[in-house]
Amino acid sequence: MSHRFTPKVVTANALLEGDAVWLTADDRWTRDISEAELIEDEAHGQIRLLDAMAQAGTVVGAYLADVKPGAHGPEPLHFREAFRTRGPSNYAHGKQETA
Amino acid sequence: MYQYNEFDRAFLATRNRQFRAQVERRIDGSLTEDEFKPLRLMNGLYLQLHAYMLRVAIPYGTLNGAKMRQLAMIADRWDKGYGHFTTRQNIQYNWPHLRDVPDMLDALAEVEMHAIQTSGNTIRNVTADHFAGAAADELADPRPVAELLRQWSTDHPEFQFLPRKFKIAVTGAAADRAVIRAHDIGIQIVARNRETGYRIIIGGGLGRTPMVGMVLTDFLPEVDLLPYCEAIVSTYNLLGRRDNKYKARIKVTLHENGIDTIRALVEARFAELRPRFSGVDQAMLRGIEAQFAPPVFRDGDTAAFEAARANPVFRAWADTNLSAHRNPNYAIVSVSLKKHGATPGDATSDQMRALADIAQRFGHDELRISHEQNVILPHVHKADLPAVHAALKAADLATANIGLISDIIACPGMDYCALATARSIPVAQEIALRFEELKLEHEVGPLKIKISGCINACGHHHVGHIGILGLDRAGIENYQITLGGDGTETTVIGERAGPGFSAAQIVPAVERLVMAYLDLRTGPHETFIAAYRRLGLSPFKAALYPEARANAA
Numbered sequence: 001m002s003h004r005f006t007p008k009v010v011t012a013n014a015l016l017e018g019d020a021v022w023l024t025a026d027d028r029w030t031r032d033i034s035e036a037e038l039i040e041d042e043a044h045g046q047i048r049l050l051d052a053m054a055q056a057g058t059v060v061g062a063y064l065a066d067v068k069p070g071a072h073g074p075e076p077l078h079f080r081e082a083f084r085t086r087g088p089s090n091y092a093h094g095k096q097e098t099a
Numbered sequence: 100m101y102q103y104n105e106f107d108r109a110f111l112a113t114r115n116r117q118f119r120a121q122v123e124r125r126i127d128g129s130l131t132e133d134e135f136k137p138l139r140l141m142n143g144l145y146l147q148l149h150a151y152m153l154r155v156a157i158p159y160g161t162l163n164g165a166k167m168r169q170l171a172m173i174a175d176r177w178d179k180g181y182g183h184f185t186t187r188q189n190i191q192y193n194w195p196h197l198r199d200v201p202d203m204l205d206a207l208a209e210v211e212m213h214a215i216q217t218s219g220n221t222i223r224n225v226t227a228d229h230f231a232g233a234a235a236d237e238l239a240d241p242r243p244v245a246e247l248l249r250q251w252s253t254d255h256p257e258f259q260f261l262p263r264k265f266k267i268a269v270t271g272a273a274a275d276r277a278v279i280r281a282h283d284i285g286i287q288i289v290a291r292n293r294e295t296g297y298r299i300i301i302g303g304g305l306g307r308t309p310m311v312g313m314v315l316t317d318f319l320p321e322v323d324l325l326p327y328c329e330a331i332v333s334t335y336n337l338l339g340r341r342d343n344k345y346k347a348r349i350k351v352t353l354h355e356n357g358i359d360t361i362r363a364l365v366e367a368r369f370a371e372l373r374p375r376f377s378g379v380d381q382a383m384l385r386g387i388e389a390q391f392a393p394p395v396f397r398d399g400d401t402a403a404f405e406a407a408r409a410n411p412v413f414r415a416w417a418d419t420n421l422s423a424h425r426n427p428n429y430a431i432v433s434v435s436l437k438k439h440g441a442t443p444g445d446a447t448s449d450q451m452r453a454l455a456d457i458a459q460r461f462g463h464d465e466l467r468i469s470h471e472q473n474v475i476l477p478h479v480h481k482a483d484l485p486a487v488h489a490a491l492k493a494a495d496l497a498t499a500n501i502g503l504i505s506d507i508i509a510c511p512g513m514d515y516c517a518l519a520t521a522r523s524i525p526v527a528q529e530i531a532l533r534f535e536e537l538k539l540e541h542e543v544g545p546l547k548i549k550i551s552g553c554i555n556a557c558g559h560h561h562v563g564h565i566g567i568l569g570l571d572r573a574g575i576e577n578y579q580i581t582l583g584g585d586g587t588e589t590t591v592i593g594e595r596a597g598p599g600f601s602a603a604q605i606v607p608a609v610e611r612l613v614m615a616y617l618d619l620r621t622g623p624h625e626t627f628i629a630a631y632r633r634l635g636l637s638p639f640k641a642a643l644y645p646e647a648r649a650n651a652a
Binding site (some may be wrong): 013015016017018020021056057060061077078079080083084087088089090091093094095 | 126132146147149150151193194197198232445513514522524525575
């Protein structure tokens with residue numbers, strides 16, 4: 001029986017600013033998760049994660065995070081990942097600041 | 100206050116120069132993250148959920164106006180205009196950029212502060228009673244000893260790679276305001292036959308495996324403090340488990356080996372170490388003590404204070420936020436960083452500057468940070484209290500809630516912390532706002548709520564009268580309640596009340612608990628914790644889970 005693969009994005013923190021970033025299909029790091037590459041294949045996910053980990057001069061701590069496809073691009077599944085797309089809830093800091 | 104000598108300044112300058120070069124090498128690609136991470140952690144720089152976080156030590160919670168002003172300057176220049184004071188008397192900046200951190204550290208060094216050993220498996224910031232040097236019930240000021248321990252533990256070559264982090268707290272009073280029984284080593288200054296010495300408690304700690312510390316010795320002569328502490332840490336360094344980080348703290352070492360075995364090992368090691376301490380440490384301690392000489396307290400009548408009490412706003416503040424000073428003309432002022440709806444422990448740069456001004460003008464230039472995330476003005480003449488209150492009010496710092504239900508300890512939780520499993524801050528904000536709305540907190544009286552956003556228990560939830568632990572239950576924030584905890588000289592780990600509550604249910608659950616207490620207490624003199632001790636878990640559990648009672652009926 002084949003297990004259903006939960007779609008993923010590659011995410012990390014930017015080396016200089018420390019904020020959350022996501023890997024796009026054209027190998028950029030974006031601050032907006034909806035621009036991230038939606039990964040629907042497990043093997044491809046591993047390759048993209050290796051690509052990300054090779055960029056140690058740009059990002060820190062790359063990993064694969066679960067997402068669901070949305071109307072405007074990938075959307076986080078877990079609340080922790082949702083917080084990373086916004087910032088803290090006590091002040092409009094982080095990504096909410098520029099939004 | 101301790102003033103750096105040439106050695107301290109040179110040491111710090113060297114470390115900051117080294118770290119600046121390490122940051123440059125990380126950015127230019129010469130260092131990998133694996134190589135850089137231990138170096139940044141040694142200097143207090145974490146990578147959190149949304150940004151880097153710089154944790155700066157405030158040794159034994161003591162600041163003066165100049166230091167506080169510099170903390171404000173750093174917040175404005177390199178962060179977002181505020182800082183977060185923590186349960187271990189540190190200040191955290193939540194938004195630094197990597198390139199700026201070396202400049203921040205240089206700015207800290209200008210006022211004799213640093214971020215060394217605020218992370219990693221080392222001896223962390225030595226904390227102390229925030230009323231040190233001022234409290235009416237104090238035997239001796241614990242800060243000279245804390246400073247001696249700070250100097251001994253900073254860059255101690257044997258203790259840079261311990262099995263796990265190691266925390267020391269010191270108090271000079273029997274009333275424990277420093278949670279010494281929940282530290283790896285807790286030290287209480289005691290007297291025996293007019294000789295000063297120390298009660299040494301080890302193996303306390305919260306976190307995943309909460310334990311109340313055990314007394315290793317009831318009386319350690321003053322001269323033996325450093326060799327004895329070195330013997331404890333040295334014994335732990337060899338015996339502590341490195342195979343499992345969840346079992347690596349000294350509390351587990353103590354539990355697995357037993358207090359008698361540990362005591363025998365420490366004594367044997369102490370016998371080896373004692374002759375190597377020539378007495379230089381004691382000479383240094385005398386020098387440090389001289390730097391902590393109490394201020395020259397002013398005489399003068401306190402009529403202005405008595406007169407101001409006619410004002411109900413001032414009286415409410417005075418009743419909750421003042422504590423007894425050893426000089427009857429003085430008071431200790433606790434400044435609440437817990438305005439209803441605000442983030443516990445946060446102060447803006449303007450507030451920091453206001454506190455610096457007030458300390459310099461009315462408080463002998465002394466400030467303290469408490470483990471309960473408030474700021475203390477330890478020495479205020481009672482005649483100046485109306486002016487201090489007015490100045491605090493102007494800075495939005497006059498909330499009259501010390502020790503009450505809205506004076507909540509909360510860790511940063513998942514709003515900032517990479518380790519967190521749920522948020523803490525919004526729960527604290529909502530509880531405080533709810534009880535403000537009910538106008539009940541003064542009627543409820545002393546009640547300590549402590550909230551942690553993960554099992555590591557930075558928010559001390561195990562020792563809260565009401566403790567709240569935020570967890571991730573199948574992808575949803577879930578809050579577990581513990582009851583009956585106590586972080587004082589009668590330390591008790593709270594009891595888990597039952598299944599957790601969702602984010603939407605947790606505030607109503609706390610409200611049911613408090614309403615049940617108001618019904619159950621014998622009168623306003625019986626505090627929440629006293630009622631809990633008298634009645635036990637059961638009636639509070641019934642209030643928390645009314646549906647269970649309905650189902651059973």
